[in-house]
Amino acid sequence: MQIGFGNFGPTHLAAWRVLGLADELYVVDPDGAARRRCMDLGIAPDRVSGTVSDFLDQADLVVILAPTDLHLEVCLPVLKTGKPLFIEKPMTANLNDAQALRDLIREQVVQVGFYFRAHPLAQRAKEEVDKGRLGDLRYISGRFHGHKRARSDSGVVANDAVHFIDQANWMVGELPLEVDAVTKDHFGRGHDDFALIRLFYPSGALAHVEVGCVQPGRWNDNIVPGATQTKEFMVSGSEGAVEIDYQVNDLQVHRVRHELVEGIWRPDNRGVEKPYCTVVEPYQVVAAEFQAFLDAVDGKALPLAGVDECGVGMARTLEAIECSSIENRRVLL
Structure with missing residues (x-):
């Protein structure tokens, strides 16, 4: 049902x-x-x-x-x-x-x-992380914004930022220890329409998430007609990085690390791989979510x-984001 x-x-x-x-x-x-x-x-x-x-x-x-x-x-x-x-x-x-x-x-x-946990591009990025191919994770960024309707029931943090906050948590394998955030309600609806969020993890990794419906998107939205959208995610470590553009189903793996050569830290670029070109439709990703649910059942x-990490943990993070924005300070979770 x-x-x-x-x-x-x-x-x-x-x-x-x-x-x-x-x-x-x-x-x-x-x-x-x-x-x-x-x-x-x-x-x-x-x-x-x-x-x-x-x-x-x-x-x-x-x-x-x-x-x-x-x-x-x-x-x-x-x-x-x-x-x-x-x-x-x-x-x-x-x-x-x-x-x-x-x-x-x-x-x-x-x-x-x-x-996004069921999206094949995100799963490929997670595989790179779990197999240690990116080394120690250092920085994660997510950009989820575009000129689109402002929902009447929620803001862009609860509707959009949660996706990339969760994806960052999933990649790092832990919940953030601290957050700071700036949110704006340009339309006076009582819901945010713009946000910049930083997440600080116990391991030392840092994530930055930008969301909004007041900034332009790079592509036409594949779910909402007439809207534009940017959905870009990047995870970077000591041995490489993965960049994903969800709107055009593009993934790039950067094989690169910095080495100290004659007193200067220089990048050792070992190439860029583009292993994915298959178009993935939203209903296919939701079907993968449902299949994972059925497998769990x-x-x-x-x-x-799960509920502890993705339900309660996310709710605690969203509460801290709101507190940080109101009080203009970094908040310990």
């Missing part, structure tokens, strides 16, 4: 079709227009409702695609059943909700929906993005 069928709902439906499970899907959304859109896309009317209780008993597992501030409320009846849960990022709207949700989990599998693997 999928609870919520908003702007990303059709992508989720396409992902279920890739897995051959769309005909078994129940969809719940209180909004009539969302339900009609769902049925227009092929879901049988008797599998669509505005009420969770209509399908909760029949469902084997549940995907939460509701607005973030409703996640805890929507999850409560599901948690009581012990059924597996997939919760789109961020897991909750605040740290208190995240801790409350975690404390209500029994033995069921719960996975947080961090899209079947006991074949751990959840791709």
Whole structure:
């Protein structure tokens, strides 16, 4: 059962079709227009409702695609059943909700929906890190911005920055120790539309994430018509670096390290590899997320993005980002 069928709902439906499970899907959304859109896309009317209780008993597992501030409320009846849960990022709207949700989990599998962990380009970068090919990690950067609509339910930190914060955490293999941030609300909506974030890790690695809808993007967005987008991620270490441009499915691996030669640190460039050229569509990445979730439910693997790290840990980081921006200081987590 999928609870919520908003702007990303059709992508989720396409992902279920890739897995051959769309005909078994129940969809719940209180909004009539969302339900009609769902049925227009092929879901049988008797599998669509505005009420969770209509399908909760029949469902084997549940995907939460509701607005973030409703996640805890929507999850409560599901948690009581012990059924597996997939919760789109961020897991909750605040740290208190995240801790409350975690404390209500029994033995069921719960996975947080961090899209890029299932992306083949990110997985290739993670492979480079895990096999030590980049050496000691030093710096990570992420740029996720473009001229696009300002969402009414959240800002760019909770909607966009979380992706690359999580990806940085995943690459480094630890949560940040400190953060500092600048956020802006140019439109006066009560939500940020621009942010610069620095993450300081126990290992000494540093990450910098820039997000916003007031800066231009390099490419047309592949999800939202009429928007532009930049989605670039880089991880750099003592033995090389990986650069990813998600908008054009481009990955480059730099084999380079600095060596001290005659008193000067000089780069020893051993070449650039471009191992990927396959186009990856968003629904394919979501299908990979869902497959990882199903594998975790079947006991074949751990959840791709677990609750402690990606739910509670992320909520604590987002709270620190807000505090840093308000108080203009670096915040210890």
